[in-house]
Amino acid sequence: MATNATIYKATLELADMDRQIYADHSVVIARHPSETDERMMIRLLALALNLPPEGTLETLEFAKDMWEPDEPALWQKDLTGKILHWIEVGQPEERRLSRVCARAGRVSVYSFGSNVWWAGIANQLTRLRNLAVWQVPVEQSKTLAELAQRTMVLQVTVQDGSVYVGNGQRSIEVTPVRLL
Numbered sequence: 001m002a003t004n005a006t007i008y009k010a011t012l013e014l015a016d017m018d019r020q021i022y023a024d025h026s027v028v029i030a031r032h033p034s035e036t037d038e039r040m041m042i043r044l045l046a047l048a049l050n051l052p053p054e055g056t057l058e059t060l061e062f063a064k065d066m067w068e069p070d071e072p073a074l075w076q077k078d079l080t081g082k083i084l085h086w087i088e089v090g091q092p093e094e095r096r097l098s099r100v101c102a103r104a105g106r107v108s109v110y111s112f113g114s115n116v117w118w119a120g121i122a123n124q125l126t127r128l129r130n131l132a133v134w135q136v137p138v139e140q141s142k143t144l145a146e147l148a149q150r151t152m153v154l155q156v157t158v159q160d161g162s163v164y165v166g167n168g169q170r171s172i173e174v175t176p177v178r179l180l
Helices: 037-050 094-103 116-125 138-145
Strands: 006-016 021-031 060-062 074-077 083-089 106-112 131-136 151-159 162-166 171-174
Touching: 006 037, 021 037, 021 060, 037 060, 037 074, 037 083, 037 106, 037 138, 037 151, 037 162, 083 094, 094 106, 094 116, 116 131, 131 138, 138 171
Parallel strands: 006 151, 083 106, 106 131
Antiparallel strands: 006 021, 060 074, 074 083, 151 162, 162 171
């Protein structure tokens, strides 16, 4: 018998000084049974770092990557259904990234954990002009996972490439490193 998703609710109080975006954003997260707190929190981080400005018709939303292999972790589509931004979380294969770079205007990867994956595919990906790859340092992603709760209110401040995430009791700094 298949286990159902666990529902998490988060309110992101975003102050992105790098992009001049200030907003509160509430989301419901369906966490797949095999997904860790660490991966779920990286998905939330990717959402915060890529939310479009207020007034934009296209919204960034969670997709069903853990259930549907042909979907990303997050995506932004225009009103016609065209994929504007495809966001992967984890360590996708080179073939998958090549395929989605042809489908989407922009592709971003938020990797965490070991860098062995990147060393194996970095050379093949340099030709993909619409791809950005970010690595969240291991200790920072593990500390971010400690903030996970079924109901969360997270203050997310972005300034000079650093992200400060707090929950009212604890605050941590996350500095994603651009690999490509």
